[in-house]
Amino acid sequence: ERQAxxxxxxxxxxxxxxxxxxxxxxxxxxxxxxLEAAIRxxxxxxxxxxxxxxxxxxxxxxxLGLIDEYRIYLHPVVLxx
Numbered sequence: 001e002r003q004a005x006x007x008x009x010x011x012x013x014x015x016x017x018x019x020x021x022x023x024x025x026x027x028x029x030x031x032x033x034x035l036e037a038a039i040r041x042x043x044x045x046x047x048x049x050x051x052x053x054x055x056x057x058x059x060x061x062x063x064l065g066l067i068d069e070y071r072i073y074l075h076p077v078v079l080x081x
Contacts, residue, residue, distance in 0.1 A: 015042060017057055036064050 014028040017035060024030045031038040039061065042050065052058050052067070061067050 035060060036066070039064070039066050 010027060012027070014024075015031050015038070016024045016028050017031045017038075018024075019032070021030060039050075043066070052061060058067070
């Protein structure tokens, strides 16, 4: 099951937002300095949802007015006996 997930993940196009990376892995595009232009282009050329991971990126996109809908996912964990 892990190999199937890994293969499916590798086949999906990805956009990596970073100020420090100079390259990314296969099937990935690096988004550097002009975040707003890159995300506007992505939204224009793609249909469907764009998943955002990370609070700093989400905040930046919020400030730029580029988030159309928020979905909060919780993963509750119970500690103890």
